Amino acid sequence: MLHSLLVSLVILAAVVSLVQADPPKVVLAIHGGTAGPRSELSPELEKLVRADMQRALEAGHVVLNKPDGTALDAVEAAVRVLENSPHFNAGKGSVFTHEGQIEMDASIMDGSNLKAGAVASVTVIKNPITAARAVMDKTRHVLLIGRGAEVFAAKAGLETVDPAYFWTERRWNQIKKIWEREAKERAEAKQARADSAADEPWGTVGAVARDARGNLAAATSTGGRTNKMYGRVGDSPIVGAGTYAENGVCAVSGTGEGEFFIRYAVGHDIATLMKYKGLSLDAATTEVIIGKLQPAGGEGGVVSIDAEGNFAAPYNTPGLYRGYITADGKSKVMLYED
């Protein structure tokens, strides 16, 4: 009797430990950019950020639960929610360039056929991620930029807005603070730093998803880097850098110092470490974000899932706004090491 009780306890303990060790099978993951020091995030703003991230996860989950819901449609739906929020550096909440303009970039990739679409430096398209999708679906091109991308989007029936739509007080105060510091530095005859550190110099939103047929997709959208030079394009519209998806391998969306993500081809490097070297998603993303970018001085992180629904989101910054949702709707939103 005691013996059989002990055996039962051992089996129970084994089952519990198995359940605890078993990672969630994720169908959709998102990010809302890297985070600055925790002390700079007020409890009020944190609540708003978490609520919009939860809405984005649910928007993608609704798509995936439809009989014909695809990973591609899910990442687009999730990113649109984040673009429409003023709390992330994409769409509505985009940061200002050095010239006080809004220039947004976005890309989307379908892992089932390696098709992709992207737009860069667009100023009047309400949802750049949908413009990227339209480039993929309706042209033979992958990347359209500037006015050409806007003319195409308008012809394709996408919603355009007055650039004033993208004005937010928080972003305006950020660029004003930089301008004031630069003016002061010039007055003091110091060299004005073109890329002075803002309290939140970059930020991006993105989503990765896996649908019932095992298709993977990734999408990324951004307002770019605060105080960036006129015409600067980062990694978000660059397939292989900020966005990558390949069925059977992984889907990745990155955020951080875009120049490093381009030079290190971050999304594609993670995929090839898995394909050619046999690394797990966790090992591959850690190798690139912690093993390569961090020693090179490239700040940032990624959200990613693999073909089995494993989730990995390493970052070398104080935090990364990230979240995931499983097939049965269990979701988790994390901002720092929580």
Next chain:
Amino acid sequence: MLHSLLVSLVILAAVVSLVQADPPKVVLAIHGGTAGPRSELSPELEKLVRADMQRALEAGHVVLNKPDGTALDAVEAAVRVLENSPHFNAGKGSVFTHEGQIEMDASIMDGSNLKAGAVASVTVIKNPITAARAVMDKTRHVLLIGRGAEVFAAKAGLETVDPAYFWTERRWNQIKKIWEREAKERAEAKQARADSAADEPWGTVGAVARDARGNLAAATSTGGRTNKMYGRVGDSPIVGAGTYAENGVCAVSGTGEGEFFIRYAVGHDIATLMKYKGLSLDAATTEVIIGKLQPAGGEGGVVSIDAEGNFAAPYNTPGLYRGYITADGKSKVMLYED
């Protein structure tokens, strides 16, 4: 006597076969884009094309022979020669967009530190490759596009020209032919094809080099795709796609249907096949251009060298304008299987 003669002959034969089997140790290789059917290249044009390619090889070789000559300076010098020629689709010889404009892209990468610079959709910069170099050297960014890139280049002291400089009769006749066919198709109520096949729809110039210290570098410049949409950007300014260089691995410059080169991250894929899977340069480039792009319908080719100076230039088109030069100045220019 007879015996020693025979021995000498055997040794001589061995030496000859060794010399023949030993591949040239290449220090610089260039391409002038993929070639259409041989029948469409007149002997007169072929002579001009070969002469300018020879000049580009020699310009890069001069740089490499200087005591402090770097691979980076050599690829820029070689590409500038090709940009200044009217016979290649880059700089002076650029093709027209659907709207009858010239929009050029270029990128350059230093394999010693993975630094890179690029410009896209520029219209008045005489040598886009030098603008790409300036983005790398003088900004914290990697990619500047459109007017922002032009304003930067002008401030950096680069030569700008009236867009009329880029007008060439040959390119103008190409776009006129397309416009006439599209008008005819519209008149016949057929759907006008936005990407009608031109007799030479794309083309690019590029260079890869290895200097005495073993540094690798790559550079690519293009006018893009004939009849491309306003704002379309291809692979040439995308590091990891049309251009990639990493010391100890390889330097790659691509040409062809840029959309495929972006989606398949061609330059970076070749490097990772070598790094992570141990493939030779020859095997890696063949795997990507013949094994992946060709079945997917992506036309094009690359020129590439590895850290030992091996040269590979596979293509899946009728021809690829390509050439190389060795440390001692032996050069070879090839257009087709010759």
